[in-house]
Amino acid sequence: MRLRNIKGADEAIERSEFVIKNPEEHKEKWTEVFGNNNPIHMEIGMGKGQFIMELAEQNPQINYIGVERYSSVLLRALQKREGKELTNLFFLCQDAKKIEDMFGRDEISKIYLNFSDPWPKDRHAKRRLTSKEFLNRYKKILDKSGQIEFKTDNRPLFEFSLEQVEEAGWLLEEYTFDLHHNEKMCQGNVMTEYEQKFSAMGNPICKMILKPGSK
Ligand code: SAH
Numbered sequence: 416m417r418l419r420n421i422k423g424a425d426e427a428i429e430r431s432e433f434v435i436k437n438p439e440e441h442k443e444k445w446t447e448v449f450g451n452n453n454p455i456h457m458e459i460g461m462g463k464g465q466f467i468m469e470l471a472e473q474n475p476q477i478n479y480i481g482v483e484r485y486s487s488v489l490l491r492a493l494q495k496r497e498g499k500e501l502t503n504l505f506f507l508c509q510d511a512k513k514i515e516d517m518f519g520r521d522e523i524s525k526i527y528l529n530f531s532d533p534w535p536k537d538r539h540a541k542r543r544l545t546s547k548e549f550l551n552r553y554k555k556i557l558d559k560s561g562q563i564e565f566k567t568d569n570r571p572l573f574e575f576s577l578e579q580v581e582e583a584g585w586l587l588e589e590y591t592f593d594l595h596h597n598e599k600m601c602q603g604n605v606m607t608e609y610e611q612k613f614s615a616m617g618n619p620i621c622k623m624i625l626k627p628g629s630k
């Protein structure tokens with residue numbers, strides 16, 4: 416998601432108490448940020464935050480972090496968050512490439528990747544959030560029973576991701592090429608903004624759940 420630059424977005428983010436400014440300083444100490452020991456779940460590439468905000472409202476016993484690299488997009492999430500009494504949700508305006516600098520070993524229990532940028536050119540494969548390069552980064556911060564949940568309507572990206580899961584030695588727990596017609600996997604499904612948009616256009620939604628293997 417790329418919105419035109421919005422004047423004042425950087426300043427609004429700088430001022431917001433809901434955006435953690437120097438995440439590296441909280442590495443291995445995120446429990447202090449939330450003030451409790453609840454598990455931390457994160458969405459990387461959260462866009463305007465519809466999905467993670469709904470999860471945070473549904474699950475007060477889980478802490479949430481939404482990561483979005485563009486300030487103009489994150490600003491929209493901040494505006495939506497206003498007026499909500501949420502104590503379990505913070506945002507980061509960061510590139511996920513540096514995720515290991517911000518979180519320590521076992522600090523995260525679940526990572527959501529929803530409708531991640533496809534980077535269709537082969538030479539950009541390493542930038543895909545489900546590439547083995549990224550999977551290796553996530554492995555360093557996920558706890559032992561940690562999982563990744565990935566949804567997309569982009570079939571080539573999904574197939575690439577299935578290959579990467581295997582190459583990186585991760586375990587595929589479940590997957591489907593048509594989430595909305597898979598009764599089991601669709602149970603409790605929270606729709607993202609892109610999911611609503613693309614499924615309304617008739618695109619089937621693919622989903623996989625994976626966890627780091629021992630390799
Ligand atoms: N998850 C949302 C938005 C999907 S669009 C939804 O499903 O509706 C993908 C978003 O990921 C974009 O807003 C893009 O800016 C963000 N993104 C892509 N690569 C990223 C990265 N490396 N770090 C942080 N955010 C990223």
